[in-house]
Amino acid sequence: MARYGMALNYKNCINCRACESACKEENGVLLLKDHYRIWVGVKEAEGQFPNISIASQTYHPSQCQHCENAPCQQVCPTNATYYSKDGMVMVDPTKCILCTYCINACPYDARYVDNRTNTVDKCTFCSDTRLANGETTTACQATCPTKVRVFGDLDDPNSEISVLLANKEYRQVKEHLGTKPKLFYIL
Amino acid sequence: MKVEISRRRFLQGSVAMSIAGGVSLSSSSIMASAATPAKKIGNEDKKVATLCEMCVNKCAAIAHVRNGVVEKLDPNPLFPKSRNMLCARGNSGIQALYDPDRLKYPLIRDGEKGSGKFKRVSWDEAYAYINEKLTKILEEEKDNRSTVAFCAGEGIAEHTFKSFFTMFGSSHFLNHASLCLATTVSGYSLTIGGYGQADLDNAKYVIMAGANRAEAIVTPDTMDFFKRTNGRGAKLITVDPRFTNTAAKSDKWLAINVGTDLAFVLALTYVAIKEERYNKAFVENYFNGFDAYKEHILSNNYTPEWAEKITGIKAADIYQVSRDFMANAPQAIYYQGRRTTWSKNDFQLRRAQAIFSALGGGVDVKGGICFGKTLPLIEHDAVAPMYAQAKPRIEKDEAAVVGGSGSWVAFRNMVLEGRSPYPVRALFNYKHNPMQNMPNNKKTEEFLKKLDLVVTIDTMPSDTVMLSDVILPECTYLERTDPVVSYGGIEPSIAQRNKVIDPMFESKPVMDIMRGLSAKLSKPLFEITKKYDEDVQSAIEDDGEDKVYADFDLTKPFAHDQAELNAHAVEKYEGAADILKEKGVFYPNMNEYFKKVGVNDYEYYPETKRAYSVRNNKFATPSGKIECSVPALAKKGIDAMPVWKSEYEMAIPAGKFRFITGRHAQFTQSGTSNNRMLLNLVPQNYAWINKRVAEKLGIKFGDKLEVSSKVGKTTIKAYPTEKIGPDTLFFVHGFGVYSKALTLGYNNGGNDAAIIEDGIEPMHGSTCLHDTIVEIRKV
Numbered sequence: 023m024a025r026y027g028m029a030l031n032y033k034n035c036i037n038c039r040a041c042e043s044a045c046k047e048e049n050g051v052l053l054l055k056d057h058y059r060i061w062v063g064v065k066e067a068e069g070q071f072p073n074i075s076i077a078s079q080t081y082h083p084s085q086c087q088h089c090e091n092a093p094c095q096q097v098c099p100t101n102a103t104y105y106s107k108d109g110m111v112m113v114d115p116t117k118c119i120l121c122t123y124c125i126n127a128c129p130y131d132a133r134y135v136d137n138r139t140n141t142v143d144k145c146t147f148c149s150d151t152r153l154a155n156g157e158t159t160t161a162c163q164a165t166c167p168t169k170v171r172v173f174g175d176l177d178d179p180n181s182e183i184s185v186l187l188a189n190k191e192y193r194q195v196k197e198h199l200g201t202k203p204k205l206f207y208i209l
Numbered sequence: 210m211k212v213e214i215s216r217r218r219f220l221q222g223s224v225a226m227s228i229a230g231g232v233s234l235s236s237s238s239i240m241a242s243a244a245t246p247a248k249k250i251g252n253e254d255k256k257v258a259t260l261c262e263m264c265v266n267k268c269a270a271i272a273h274v275r276n277g278v279v280e281k282l283d284p285n286p287l288f289p290k291s292r293n294m295l296c297a298r299g300n301s302g303i304q305a306l307y308d309p310d311r312l313k314y315p316l317i318r319d320g321e322k323g324s325g326k327f328k329r330v331s332w333d334e335a336y337a338y339i340n341e342k343l344t345k346i347l348e349e350e351k352d353n354r355s356t357v358a359f360c361a362g363e364g365i366a367e368h369t370f371k372s373f374f375t376m377f378g379s380s381h382f383l384n385h386a387s388l389c390l391a392t393t394v395s396g397y398s399l400t401i402g403g404y405g406q407a408d409l410d411n412a413k414y415v416i417m418a419g420a421n422r423a424e425a426i427v428t429p430d431t432m433d434f435f436k437r438t439n440g441r442g443a444k445l446i447t448v449d450p451r452f453t454n455t456a457a458k459s460d461k462w463l464a465i466n467v468g469t470d471l472a473f474v475l476a477l478t479y480v481a482i483k484e485e486r487y488n489k490a491f492v493e494n495y496f497n498g499f500d501a502y503k504e505h506i507l508s509n510n511y512t513p514e515w516a517e518k519i520t521g522i523k524a525a526d527i528y529q530v531s532r533d534f535m536a537n538a539p540q541a542i543y544y545q546g547r548r549t550t551w552s553k554n555d556f557q558l559r560r561a562q563a564i565f566s567a568l569g570g571g572v573d574v575k576g577g578i579c580f581g582k583t584l585p586l587i588e589h590d591a592v593a594p595m596y597a598q599a600k601p602r603i604e605k606d607e608a609a610v611v612g613g614s615g616s617w618v619a620f621r622n623m624v625l626e627g628r629s630p631y632p633v634r635a636l637f638n639y640k641h642n643p644m645q646n647m648p649n650n651k652k653t654e655e656f657l658k659k660l661d662l663v664v665t666i667d668t669m670p671s672d673t674v675m676l677s678d679v680i681l682p683e684c685t686y687l688e689r690t691d692p693v694v695s696y697g698g699i700e701p702s703i704a705q706r707n708k709v710i711d712p713m714f715e716s717k718p719v720m721d722i723m724r725g726l727s728a729k730l731s732k733p734l735f736e737i738t739k740k741y742d743e744d745v746q747s748a749i750e751d752d753g754e755d756k757v758y759a760d761f762d763l764t765k766p767f768a769h770d771q772a773e774l775n776a777h778a779v780e781k782y783e784g785a786a787d788i789l790k791e792k793g794v795f796y797p798n799m800n801e802y803f804k805k806v807g808v809n810d811y812e813y814y815p816e817t818k819r820a821y822s823v824r825n826n827k828f829a830t831p832s833g834k835i836e837c838s839v840p841a842l843a844k845k846g847i848d849a850m851p852v853w854k855s856e857y858e859m860a861i862p863a864g865k866f867r868f869i870t871g872r873h874a875q876f877t878q879s880g881t882s883n884n885r886m887l888l889n890l891v892p893q894n895y896a897w898i899n900k901r902v903a904e905k906l907g908i909k910f911g912d913k914l915e916v917s918s919k920v921g922k923t924t925i926k927a928y929p930t931e932k933i934g935p936d937t938l939f940f941v942h943g944f945g946v947y948s949k950a951l952t953l954g955y956n957n958g959g960n961d962a963a964i965i966e967d968g969i970e971p972m973h974g975s976t977c978l979h980d981t982i983v984e985i986r987k988v
Contacts, residue, residue, distance in 0.1 A: 031436075036424070036454055037874070038297055038426065038874035039874065040300060040874075042890060043886050044300045047281055047282070047300050067452055071899060074931060079457040159808060163808070165283070165284055165299075166294060167431060168435045169294075169432070169436065
């Protein structure tokens with residue numbers, strides 16, 4: 023039993039998108055335009071050449087936030103979306119009827135429709151492809167050149183993520199919605 | 210509605226792949242319509258340590274193989290150079306391996322050159338065909354071996370191909386150097402005694418000019434540095450005509466006018482010298498010719514105010530950067546840069562950078578430019594035979610110093626324009642794509658058509674492959690064991706690419722190709738040498754033919770198995786051969802030194818064992834000091850000290866643009882233009898045009914533009930943005946492929962090789978890729 027989350031040193035991110043390709047290879051996500059479990063959000067630079075505000079162009083690696091109070095789980099009529107024992111938000115494709123309530127309910131735009139199965143798919147923290155095989159981390163963390171991500175157990179006070187969050191300032195996305203997201207952006 | 214097939218499904222059986230926009234080649238068997246049925250091997254589940262070859266960095270990877278299929282590539286944390294990572298391209302190696310457009314069988318041209326028509330042949334037939342053509346050429350050219358040229362793309366197995374070239378005895382070897390880094394490597398080497406490794410793990414202040422490390426990834430620089438920018442220990446000043454991802458990570462971005470960096474560096478130097486902020490002790494002890502340089506800089510009045518007019522960078526910024534640089538020195542680096550083929554003054558620019566860097570004392574010191582150590586390997590190069598009839602390089606006088614890798618553009622143009630002292634008639638090409646990597650591709654096409662024999666070894670049907678006479682399919686990097694390599698630096702190590710799966714189709718590693726080809730060619734070519742080479746004739750009279758032939762035996766370098774050669778190369782290091790096979794990486798005391806210190810962090814060497822300072826204040830230059838002046842160059846018409854000349858300034862006519870090219874992190878030059886994964890991330894390239902200019906011209910995002918120059922044109926969609934100035938146009942390299950055999954890359958986006966003019970700089974005959982004026986038209 024664990025409570026998995028992820029801290030992101032997002033200032034390290036150079037928008038190289040290694041995480042996106044690693045995720046697709048690891049989890050067999052289709053190579054289509056609108057198919058992705060994770061992405062790098064880019065905020066474009068503001069200003070007029072040559073007076074560009076450097077700080078305005080930022081990169082925010084993002085994916086399912088594995089909320090502890092997940093709106094997607096609340097609205098799912100068939101209980102296809104559920105919490106795993108390790109605190110991850112998961113989709114059971116055998117129960118999903120593609121009503122897309124969850125897609126509309128998710129404030130993070132983290133879900134998409136998998137064309138193969140006609141069910142909803144999203145980030146699983148690689149739980150079936152990596153964690154189940156004894157790996158200790160996700161494909162995106164493992165591959166990242168500048169080591170943006172720290173994945174780990176929030177219930178273990180000695181885990182690197184717990185120590186990091188205890189010592190650094192961070193913010194969560196759309197905290198005010200009360201979703202209790204488990205992605206933490208280190209400031 | 211197109212059918213897309215996931216990797217997993219396609220690997221489970223052989224499913225016909227249909228890719229939208231694909232044009233299959235009618236008469237040739239380059240294209241197979243079905244995907245590769247993977248070779249099932251029981252319930253095998255293994256991990257193989259290998260090295261990536263999706264770009265030049267060669268990161269260590271672990272390939273996960275199930276039932277003979279490579280399912281995943283993960284980073285191998287053991288390699289100090291790649292620091293436990295794989296980038297987007299590294300992850301996409303699987304798509305290169307299972308690309309349905311791969312070259313599968315040997316092919317011989319079966320129609321006009323450029324028609325794209327080829328017929329499938331056996332390896333023996335291909336070798337026999339090459340033998341027939343080559344013996345005819347050498348017979349007619351009286352054994353002038355230099356009539357056959359060799360070119361190669363960068364890679365570990367380039368070494369193997371080069372052995373063939375060495376034995377063959379031609380003067381012409383060409384590679385990417387003159388299209389890439391020749392000027393910066395020699396600029397830094399002649400000045401501070403080596404190109405060095407910028408210690409971005411410890412530098413406090415770094416100027417990156419035109420170096421785009423966030424997008425053009427270099428290991429370990431990229432990984433080390435961007436963990437420390439944004440107020441976390443390292444200040445970054447980005448100097449670039451466009452606002453790159455690197456600029457977005459910097460403390461200051463200076464939008465410089467294209468091609469004026471030298472004026473900027475001279476002004477930085479002026480401030481440091483005038484205000485006496487340089488490292489006096491270092492300069493006194495380790496500079497050669499400083500007084501003359503000081504006089505040169507001050508008397509020419511290279512002031513920031515002077516540079517402002519040329520560069521467009523405010524004088525106040527130049528003062529500030531120079532002062533801050535020296536305040537942080539010696540932990541301050543003017544970053545060397547990599548692809549430094551910009552303009553006519555490239556070589557002088559790199560010299561000026563190196564001198565400015567050295568003024569702070571940041572050479573061979575922690576946080577500066579380091580030289581590091583190497584772990585030597587046992588070399589086993591064959592001794593090159595001497596061919597009396599082989600003539601010298603045709604382009605040797607086209608620049609001051611034409612090195613062993615030639616000046617590609619000068620060479621091509623001389624052959625094409627009939628300016629060579631003797632005919633060049635054949636080209637052997639290993640994984641190199643001159644059609645895309647050299648400016649003015651119309652000329653490259655004519656050059657390739659003019660040659661009697663073009664033999665290309667490659668994995669993909671590139672634009673150059675389609676203009677070849679014989680195509681020999683190499684297997685991809687995941688299907689072969691390559692020569693073991695030693696990587697010097699602050700934390701040196703040895704790494705080895707191990708074969709992950711057997712070669713697919715009829716493809717072979719270049720080692721096997723060279724072995725087969727040399728066996729076919731060796732004797733017939735020697736017969737020609739015997740006929741025309743008097744030295745050989747008299748040697749045979751003295752020693753007998755067998756003994757003389759032994760020296761000329763082309764097959765010599767390929768007699769051994771690659772794994773055997775690798776084991777021999779690392780014999781000095783106990784147990785290394787087995788460790789390299791198993792773990793892919795070796796360095797002495799690895800077991801003791803290598804530590805995991807966090808979920809993302811590894812330590813390779815303890816701090817005290819890292820090779821930050823190795824020179825003992827003796828630099829590898831003629832004087833043993835930092836060379837301010839290189840008088841030997843003056844004899845060759847190259848300024849001994851960097852000088853700004855008015856000819857370096859290029860006026861941009863109203864309504865036109867100066868074109869620059871560059872990189873992004875998802876593509877490697879032109880080698881990834883057909884990679885499904887990478888195209889999924891970046892479907893095509895766009896022309897960056899200033900937003901306000903675009904508005905005036907009525908150009909919106911996605912509008913098709915025809916970009917044209919004196920030499921050609923290309924079509925590309927527009928991306929209006931404020932990240933580029935009003936008189937500059939940019940798009941990324943590697944798109945707009947002409948080869949219809951690359952179903953995804955064909956005609957996708959704009960091709961910069963079609964529009965860039967082919968000027969060269971005077972030092973090494975390197976290309977000037979940023980000296981082209983273009984105009985645009987909405988189509």
